[in-house]
Amino acid sequence: MEHLLERLGRWFAGSKTKWITVAVWIVLVGALSAIWPGVNEKEDNNAANLEASMPSIQAQQLAEQEFPSDSGIPALLVWQRNTGLTEQDFGSLQQLAAWLTDHPLTGQEGVPPFHQMPLPVLQKLASEDGTAFVLPLFFSKEADTDTLEAGMKQIRERSAEIFGADPFAVSIGDREDLSARVSGPAGISINAVGLFSSADVSLLIATVLLVLVLLLLIYRSPILAMIPLIGVGFAYGAASPILGKMADMGWITVDSQGISIMTVLLFGAGTDYCLFMISRFRQVLGVERDKTKALVRTFKDSAGAVAMSGFTVVIALLALLFAKYGAVHRFAVPFSLSILIMGAASLTLVPALLAIFGRGSFYPFVPRTPEMIAERARKKGKPVPAISPAAAKQQGGLIGRAVTRRPCLIIAITVIFLGACALNATRIKYTVDLLSTFPESSPSREGFAVIGDKFTPGELAPIKLMVNTEGKDVPLKETFSALAYVSKVSEAAEGSGNPDIKAIDIELNLNPYSNEAMALLPELRETAERMLRTAGITAPEEQVWISGQTATQYDTELTNQRDTALIIPIVIGLIALLLLLYLRSVVAMLYLVLTVVLSYFSALGLGWFVIHDLMGTAAIQGLIPLYAFAFLVALGEDYNIFMISSIWRKSRTMPLKQAIRDGVTETGGVITSAGLILAGTFAVLATLPIQALVQFGIISAIGILLDTFIVRPFLVPSITMVLGRFSFWPGRGPKRKRAEQAEPYSAS
Incomplete structure (x- = not known):
């Protein structure tokens, strides 16, 4: 080799x-x-995240088949005037509904016939205080984000003509003027893609500048x-x-x-x-x-x-x-x-x-x-x-001397510190609510705030519950209207293909994107099954389907838990195997893997302290632990490999104690520089307006800094020092070369 x-x-x-x-x-x-086209030209931001076998996806497919008029991607146009909506406002809304009916947008599937309603009837659909109104608009499931965004642009232009001004440009807190926002799944999708797209260029520029500045400062x-x-x-x-x-x-x-x-x-x-x-x-x-x-x-x-x-x-x-x-x-x-x-x-x-x-x-x-x-x-x-020869061949730097003189003390201090940080990870709360990751100034989030304040938050994303009644009468609406956490239940609808399938839309009295709402899904299913069982329907567990954003997030959470439980052991196993093949030492492989895993959990705990206790965030995105693990364990092992390779190489020509001391000193500068640059690039994510990337960037940067300044310079060499030549077990370590073959030492 x-x-x-x-x-x-x-x-x-x-x-x-x-x-x-x-x-x-x-x-x-x-x-x-x-x-060949660049990767940016082939982005697909509407790709499915859940497999077709998941209950919410199967329910969604059934809803599209049996209740096509209710299917599609809803865009909720939220209108608000703090002093109260006027008759002129309602008349203008009727003009907009008529225009959308006569000139359907690309991908548009339906819009309520508000223009055909008498004005007093329409006014009753506003909020109780008369200050807010929601105009729902449905797009086909095949409509991508570009189509949705183009449709919203047309609505904005037409609204400016009808209302005489652009209500989408008016601040939500304005007391006099009419304001408008697009919320619901369509608005959330548009905002999500827009935030990521706008982040691409700024992220690239910020990353390049940061790396360049750090390299100039470090190496001059x-x-x-x-x-x-x-x-x-x-x-x-x-x-x-x-x-x-x-x-x-x-x-x-x-x-x-x-x-x-x-x-x-x-x-x-x-x-x-x-x-x-x-x-x-x-x-x-x-x-x-x-x-x-x-x-x-x-x-x-x-x-x-x-x-x-x-x-x-x-x-x-x-x-x-x-x-x-x-x-x-x-x-x-x-x-x-x-x-x-x-x-x-x-x-x-x-x-x-x-x-x-x-x-x-x-x-x-x-x-x-x-x-x-x-x-x-x-x-x-x-x-x-x-x-002088003594000056040219120093006996290692301060850290190198410390880890070879007091290795047990250093192990105790670092493990206690990392363990305390890791213990804090048990306090972490997770969420799969995409809306909570947006800035509060995002239109979809502002619109949701109006709905939650003036109507019920469940109106933003109703839960569709479908059951197969097998031709029997079941008290569908009555059963679910009696639940304390339900604010509204629609009349039962009959399937277009199978009339035995009945469906209701359930609006919760809490945020449908929250963990609390997702926790209600099993109870909703159990209630439906109990109702069917009472009606004499056999195998009721196979006759209930629940779709909607809350059900999708519930399946997302279960999928995340499954992926985390499977992938983390696989990553650990693969890295352990590679280390074993490279170092040919079971002992070294074990403590290198364990120290990086400890560092990962410490990064989660310390990251939660920053994100929750200092920044006030209630929960972090459920995908972040898995993302962070794949990155931190692999990247953290990079530094261990580079340092241990230096120690292994030097142990061929000098005693192990000196090899550890000199190896730590030799690699200290470059690993510190590399760690600062890598942590800095991940920290750039924390400057973006997307909370999921902010949280991922903070945790990753903290983990890299822990590896750079604690695990690599102190913990790993101290363990190697305590174990001595046993670190090479079952091998005996690199064969010692003759003294005249020894490489001259150059302190970095």
């Missing part, structure tokens, strides 16, 4: 082959971008700062058309949320892989005069750890393919493929660029050997600096 790595290193460092490598990447990215070299960004740029340039083509062929589905997170992951993790090699190159240049030999040695020392780190992340993210929830399943291929391509760029393009720029990569702080420093001083007529 070392011979193969040396040959590859010579290829990338060769006088001609380094240019060939760069040219291949330019041609590859250029050709792919020219012939403009050329060096650009090399990782060039590598990431080429990797994205190759990944985007490949993913776009896969989406075009129907092999995968991508959405704007996934692309946003993929961008952050690519810049954060990609920069890390580049820095792992760049930092080693700088170290070797301090002891090797020939830049070609230095790069070959750098590649031989670092390529294995970089490849293993990247492959760990790829495998962990591919495990998301086992998810049944669509939004999670769709992440697997884009994330893993982009990291795979980034790993390839780190091992090919970046070494070639380092070979081209050589020592100039680090200008103005160019690393030189002691001999080169002395020659430079003599040429300038300055005194030659005295470099």
Whole structure:
């Protein structure tokens, strides 16, 4: 393996082959971008998240079949005038309803005939205080977000003509003027896509600027700062058309949320892989005069750890393919493929660029050997600096000395701290309410607030309950009207294909998107089954169907729980297997995995403290723990792999204690830099207006910082020190080389 790595290193460092490598990447990215569409062009933000076998989806299909007039995507046009709606307002609303009837929008399926109602009857449909009115509009299930948004734009333009001003531009709190908002599933869908779409460009710009600024601050070299960004740029340039083509062929589905997170992951993790090699190159240049030999040695020392780190992340993210929830399943291929391509760029393009720029990569702080420093001083007529062997070969930094002198104390302190943070994770409350992740100023959320205040919140998303009566009379409306948490029940409707199927719409007196509403689903089903059983219907559990947003969220929560319980053990198992194959040590594999898992739960607990106790958020999105686990465990293991590889390599030429001390010191700078950059890129998500991404960004950034500043420099080397050579069990550790083969040490 070392011979193969040396040959590859010579290829990338060769006088001609380094240019060939760069040219291949330019041609590859250029050709792919020219012939295949970019991934952003193939977004599908309306892809289903639940499988067809889920109860809510089956109920939805039955509703579309038996009650087609009630099916579709509802858009609730919420109108409000704080001083009270006027007769002129109601007359204008009738004009709008008439226009929608005569000029149906693309995808429109139905609108209530408000224009045919006498004005006094219409006024009775307003809120009790007469200040608010809801005009429902239904679109077909096939209508995508672009169609919905185009329809709402037409309504807004027509409303401005009818009302004489644009009510959608009026502040909801205005006391005099009429205001309007679009809420309901259609409004929520439009806002969700709009928020993610608007976040793409700003997220990319913010991420690039942050990485560039951090690289300049840490390494103070403009050329060096650009090399990782060039590598990431080429990797994205190759990944985007490949993913776009896969989406075009129907092999995968991508959405704007996934692309946003993929961008952050690519810049954060990609920069890390580049820095792992760049930092080693700088170290070797301090002891090797020939830049070609230095790069070959750098590649031989670092390529294995970089490849293993990247492959760990790829495998962990591919495990998301086992998810049944669509939004999670769709992440697997884009994330893993982009990291795979980034790993390839780190091992090919970046070494070639380092070979081209050589020592100039680090200008103005160019690393030189002691001999080169002395020659430079003599040429300038300055005194030659005295470099003592003791100074040139330091015995490790402060942290390196601490973990080898007081390992048990450090283990105790770090485990107590991480354990206390992890314990706080037991307090976390979760939600699958999409609306709560929007900013309070989002139109759909403002409209929902008006409905909840002036009407009943359940009107926003009624629950449709259907039963097969088998021709028997059942007190459907009476049974559910008696429930304390139900505010309104519609008259029972008869199925168009099967008249034995009856349906009612149930409006709850609480937020239909809340956890409390979802918790009522089993009771609603049980009530329906008991009613059917009393009527003498056999197998009532097979004759009840519940659809609607509340039922969909209930199935979403169950699917999330299933995915989390399945994927977390798979990720742990795959990473453990890779570590075992790479390190050939059961003991090292065990404590490396356990420390990162402990760090993950600590990040959840500390993240909950920030999100809940400091920011006042009541609950976090239910998908975030699974997302964070896949990222944090894989990325956290990257740092462990890079550091432990250094310790393993040094233990070939020195006692293990010194190898730990020097390994911690050697990798400390680069891992700290990489961790700050990776945490910073995830923290960029916290600047977006989407609460789900804010929460994910905060927890991920905290987890990376814990790995960077606690687990990697303190906990892992301290455990290695306590276990000693037992860390290599069942092996005996790397074979010791002869002293004359030992590599010179260069403190970073």
